[in-house]
Amino acid sequence: MISRLHYITQDLAHIPHWEQAQRACEGGVDWVQLRVKTQEESQWLETALRTQEVCKSFGAKLIVNDNPHIAAKIQSEGLHLGKQDMSPLEARQIVGEKVIIGGTANTLQDMLKHVASGTVQYIGLGPLRFTDTKKNLSPIVGLEGYKRILAQFRTLGHNLPVVGIGGVKADDIEDLLEVGLHGVAVSSLVNLAENPSAVTQELLSLLNLAVSAK
Numbered sequence: 001m002i003s004r005l006h007y008i009t010q011d012l013a014h015i016p017h018w019e020q021a022q023r024a025c026e027g028g029v030d031w032v033q034l035r036v037k038t039q040e041e042s043q044w045l046e047t048a049l050r051t052q053e054v055c056k057s058f059g060a061k062l063i064v065n066d067n068p069h070i071a072a073k074i075q076s077e078g079l080h081l082g083k084q085d086m087s088p089l090e091a092r093q094i095v096g097e098k099v100i101i102g103g104t105a106n107t108l109q110d111m112l113k114h115v116a117s118g119t120v121q122y123i124g125l126g127p128l129r130f131t132d133t134k135k136n137l138s139p140i141v142g143l144e145g146y147k148r149i150l151a152q153f154r155t156l157g158h159n160l161p162v163v164g165i166g167g168v169k170a171d172d173i174e175d176l177l178e179v180g181l182h183g184v185a186v187s188s189l190v191n192l193a194e195n196p197s198a199v200t201q202e203l204l205s206l207l208n209l210a211v212s213a214k
């Protein structure tokens, strides 16, 4: 089952990835994506192992961003790949059949490519709006973009879960689920909050509310 809240760590000078994961898990998150951008392989592996320890202690799934080799080494539950990363089919050879592979999309064509691969199990579609968290951001999708792309995707008979990403705020959740997203992926909203666990809790209850209103 693909979670409705994908919590994502980020490189921050004042707090390591595993502590970020701990705060989000304390808020109830069960899906943690480790998104490391500035560490060499050996430090990245150490970070992944420490973050995995935290996730295991909370029963949360760990999704490694970008790096199939680290995902395979630590046997994480998942791996997320974008357009600039290894192809999901190639990565599948490295991580094996059991690992959940997610893929990034910015357009309907990207989504259809993931379906055609036969190996991607969820899609992260975005960005919803501008965000400082990612460099080289793809064109903004916006709420109207989600509405149009998801309607076309479902009309074509596809039912892969799709999560919205990029500048997502608590106030967006109701609208995003209404247009057909399965859930949302958030990073800085939680990581830069004064009380990250409380923000996580709030996001989870808003998602639950939106799901039960469907």
Ligand SMILES: Cc1ncc(COP(=O)(O)OP(=O)(O)O)c(N)n1
Residues within 6 Å of the ligand: 006, 033, 035, 065, 066, 080, 081, 082, 083, 084, 085, 102, 103, 104, 105, 123, 124, 125, 134, 163, 165, 185
């Ligand atoms: C859930 C989710 N969706 C999209 C992304 C973005 O992945 P990518 O395009 O590879 O960009 P980076 O995160 O690697 O900068 C994601 N990480 N998670």
Ligand SMILES: Cc1ncsc1CCOP(=O)(O)O
Residues within 6 Å of the ligand: 126, 127, 131, 132, 133, 134, 165, 166, 167, 168, 185, 186, 187, 188, 189
């Ligand atoms: C990884 C990624 N891909 C598209 S936007 C984004 C960053 C999401 O972070 P935030 O929730 O802080 O905008």
Ligand SMILES: [Mg+2]
Residues within 6 Å of the ligand: 065, 066, 080, 081, 082, 083, 084, 085
């Ligand atoms: Mg990537």
